[in-house]
Amino acid sequence: MATRYPTADPTTIPTGQAPSLPGEKGPGDPGFSEPPDNIGDVEEPVEVDPEAAGLRLADGAELAEPKVLDIKFVTEDLGGEERREDSTVRTKFTLQAEVLFPKDSPKLDDGAKDRIRKIAEEIEKQGSTEVNVFGFTDDLGSYAHGKKLSRKRASAVQTELAARLDPDVSFNVRGYSEDYPIADNRTEEGRERNRRVEVSFPKKD
Structure with missing residues (x-):
């Protein structure tokens, strides 16, 4: 089970391929060797002495209380226009502003209502009331203009x-302007991802 490191809500961290470890060698590098063929073979478990001093x-x-980790699953459409994150406690939809609004406008496009309808259906399905x-x-x-537009x-x-x-x-409705970017604002691709609306709600017990 992978550990989920906490982040300040409502930010999200972009997912990507994990980098290689420092000094890690790959095929073609001097000194690289392929893993042995029997790496997946099952071996007898090592017997552990429960009375060992090191244990x-x-x-x-005292042992800490056990806790259930918040496991996250992310689904993103091919164009990156919509992103859904599901965890054990909540669901979050992230929609790029361009698929909802005309440039620099808070008026919804005709196609935006269909996307919002699907989110409403999921909220109903989960029985969420917040x-x-x-x-x-x-x-x-300006920051002030971004604050007003995002709200x-x-x-x-x-x-x-x-x-x-x-x-x-x-509902809890807020506009955060340029705060909490999820991508690099120095590129148009990054700015496009940062122009967004997030809808999140807890899952029913």
Whole structure:
């Protein structure tokens, strides 16, 4: 089971291929050797002495309470326009602003409503009654303009969701401007990813 390192919400960390370890050699490098053919063979388990001194707790020490790690699964469409993250406790959708709004506008495109409808269906399926809707921009333009635009865009998505959900569902709507980037603002590709709206909600027990 992989360990999930905590990050400050509502940021997300881009996923990618893990780098090689320092000094790691690959095929074609001097001194590289292929792994043995029997690397996957099953061997007899090593017998462990439960009374071994190295396994004993120090005097007065106690084992910590067991905890369930928050395992995350990420699904991203081929164009990178929509990203879904599922963990053991919540679901989060991240939509690039360009698939929801015209440039520098908080008015939803016609195609945006279909994407939001699918998110509303998932919220209903999970039985969630609390939904976060957060808007973000890139670092172009003033911070104040980004704050206003990101808030208006988040509000537009919230309004569309509310029209499709039970009135008992409550919303937390915020605009964060250029705060919490998930990509490099020095490239257009990165800025495109940073211009986004995130919708997250807890999973039912």
